[in-house]
Amino acid sequence: MRGYLLRRLGISLLTLVIASMVVFIGVRAVPGSPATALTGNTNFSPAALAAITREYGLAKPLPVQYLDWVGQVLTGHLGASPVTGMPVTTEIGNAFPITFELTVLTMLIALLLGIPTGILAAIRRGRTADYTSNALALFGLSIPSFWFAIMLILLLSVHFAFLPASGFVSFSVDPAQNLAHMLMPAFVLGTGVAAVLMRQTRSGLLETMRADYVRTARAKGLSEWVVVLKHALRNSLVTVATVIGLQFGILLSGVAVTEEVFGLPGIGQLTINSVFQRDYPTIQAVALLTAALVIIINLLMDFVYMVLSPKVRLAGEPG
Amino acid sequence: MSIATVPGAEPVVTISTPSRQGWWRRFRRRPPAVIGLAGVVVVVVVAVFAPLLAPQSPVASQFGHVLVGPGVAGHILGTDQLGRDELSRLIYGSQSTLEVGVLATLLAMVLAVPIGIASGYYRGAVDMVAMRVADVVLAFPFLLIAVGLAAIFKPSLQNVIIALGLAQLPGSIRIARAEAMALREQDFVQAAIVTGVRDRVILFRHLFPNMLSPLLVQASVSIPAAILGSALLSFLGLGVQPPTPSWGNMLATAQTYLYNDPWIAILPGIAIFLTTLAFNLLGDGLRDLFDPSMR
Numbered sequence: 224m225r226g227y228l229l230r231r232l233g234i235s236l237l238t239l240v241i242a243s244m245v246v247f248i249g250v251r252a253v254p255g256s257p258a259t260a261l262t263g264n265t266n267f268s269p270a271a272l273a274a275i276t277r278e279y280g281l282a283k284p285l286p287v288q289y290l291d292w293v294g295q296v297l298t299g300h301l302g303a304s305p306v307t308g309m310p311v312t313t314e315i316g317n318a319f320p321i322t323f324e325l326t327v328l329t330m331l332i333a334l335l336l337g338i339p340t341g342i343l344a345a346i347r348r349g350r351t352a353d354y355t356s357n358a359l360a361l362f363g364l365s366i367p368s369f370w371f372a373i374m375l376i377l378l379l380s381v382h383f384a385f386l387p388a389s390g391f392v393s394f395s396v397d398p399a400q401n402l403a404h405m406l407m408p409a410f411v412l413g414t415g416v417a418a419v420l421m422r423q424t425r426s427g428l429l430e431t432m433r434a435d436y437v438r439t440a441r442a443k444g445l446s447e448w449v450v451v452l453k454h455a456l457r458n459s460l461v462t463v464a465t466v467i468g469l470q471f472g473i474l475l476s477g478v479a480v481t482e483e484v485f486g487l488p489g490i491g492q493l494t495i496n497s498v499f500q501r502d503y504p505t506i507q508a509v510a511l512l513t514a515a516l517v518i519i520i521n522l523l524m525d526f527v528y529m530v531l532s533p534k535v536r537l538a539g540e541p542g
Numbered sequence: 543m544s545i546a547t548v549p550g551a552e553p554v555v556t557i558s559t560p561s562r563q564g565w566w567r568r569f570r571r572r573p574p575a576v577i578g579l580a581g582v583v584v585v586v587v588v589a590v591f592a593p594l595l596a597p598q599s600p601v602a603s604q605f606g607h608v609l610v611g612p613g614v615a616g617h618i619l620g621t622d623q624l625g626r627d628e629l630s631r632l633i634y635g636s637q638s639t640l641e642v643g644v645l646a647t648l649l650a651m652v653l654a655v656p657i658g659i660a661s662g663y664y665r666g667a668v669d670m671v672a673m674r675v676a677d678v679v680l681a682f683p684f685l686l687i688a689v690g691l692a693a694i695f696k697p698s699l700q701n702v703i704i705a706l707g708l709a710q711l712p713g714s715i716r717i718a719r720a721e722a723m724a725l726r727e728q729d730f731v732q733a734a735i736v737t738g739v740r741d742r743v744i745l746f747r748h749l750f751p752n753m754l755s756p757l758l759v760q761a762s763v764s765i766p767a768a769i770l771g772s773a774l775l776s777f778l779g780l781g782v783q784p785p786t787p788s789w790g791n792m793l794a795t796a797q798t799y800l801y802n803d804p805w806i807a808i809l810p811g812i813a814i815f816l817t818t819l820a821f822n823l824l825g826d827g828l829r830d831l832f833d834p835s836m837r
Contacts, residue, residue: 234674234677237674238674238677238678238681239681241674241678242678242681242682245678245682249690249694252694253693253694254694361819361822361823361826362819364766364818364822365766365770365815365818365819365822366815366818367770367773367774367777367793367811367814367815367818368770368774369773369774369777369793370773370793370807370810370811370814370815371811373793373796373797373800373807373811374807374808374811376800377800377804377807381800381801381804469680469713472680472681472682472683472684472709473683473684473709475683475685475686476683476684476685476686476771476774477774479683479685479778480685480774480777480778483778484797494685494686494689495689495778498689498692498693499779501693503693506689506690506693509686510682510686510690513681513682513683513686514681514682514686515681517680517681517682517683518677518681521677521680
């Protein structure tokens, strides 16, 4: 088991290193000189160009530049945004808590909606509850999140004036207002993820419910709910954990557009703005941060997978 | 001895799969799947025959008829902020949507199938490299890939197709790989290996034809996902550039006029929703057909 853990950790680190190289090369593949990309200026006096070349070490060979950059990233020096003049670390520090809160609320809503409906659909297979859950999941999978967001704004903010249409209030300033601003975006994103979780829970449960040990549990005279919740669910959650990991990357794209629609100044909006303002130091930092997050989440899901799945726990390898 | 006469070297496609007629009969018995298929056919027809179906030009402005409501002045679904016929724009908007959905999925398959097959068949170093490639691609959300491509090149439909195709790569590689690993252990493949059939023949004549149904199922879930992704990207201004209409960029402009003229925001969304729904229904139907255990 420890061997498996260490190997997963090593693989994740390797992936992170390759991903960071992709980000590094990507930013340098942008047309125009790297000096332009990194500072936002197009016209330099020879002296200014020389200064920038020196500051960013642009005259050094690429591998050396890469190592320098990694060193800077590891010590928290990500440069300054040429657009706002603020250090990129400050920008990310301001935006990250918002995206983090949104993601946590989204996952909470997704789990609360997706897993119970998935269980219900599996137990009531072929009956009304199953068809209803499936229809809802199909709805959640097919609806474009940003359009759903706009429709909710139209209904709840414009028509009923029930929730604020956009903007952000910090939790420490006013918790109620903070949640009021977060509710619609988290619901929009949460329903989409819930649809995937519902289907995964349902099909996972249906599959495990055919297993011998579930039949044994039934034969012992345990009630159907105990059989499902104590015996079958645990195993089907193994696949759900993997799906959450895979969903995370997709979720981050959805988060960006949702933040844009609801005017939440999170990482997503930062990404989108930095792209349209050609703010390369910020893009570079955000891309690296996102990749690191996805890799870490998937690693965590691997651990969850291991804890949940006896097969992996006992054999030390995923089955 | 020619390859065709090697015992057991023939693909066993027909053993477990029912005849084509059987498929259709079983498919027909699922109303949601049939509705999905009908919806997909409608969208394809609309996209292909857009010039014939659209009542007006999708880009010609009539400044006398700006933001008129549905049914007014000969505009069945009204006009947008530049007085362009909404229905015609919706009809033309289906083209880029469908193009991205299908081409992104195709791109993912063309890249993923050889990688996945080789990785599942050879295991070892090939597998290790393929899986790391998949991991790295997975680490970048498709938005970021699209953003990167748009920064390096220019915002265009090709970038969107590449970004969404890459985004689907890891999932498709894993499916092809898992199938190849399972098939490799089957007797007919083992027999082919033992009798010295060349690898190329095993990979493409024995493995590939036998994984078509899971790949088809994967494609049927990829297309609606790519359609949603392309709408998202063009909503953000990264896809088809105005004045060419796409459902995503129509929705993006409509956001400004949301309070007074909500219909121009409602309509493109419904178009995206119904198209995605049709593909999802069809995909579910195909999955039930090929993989009854998931039903």
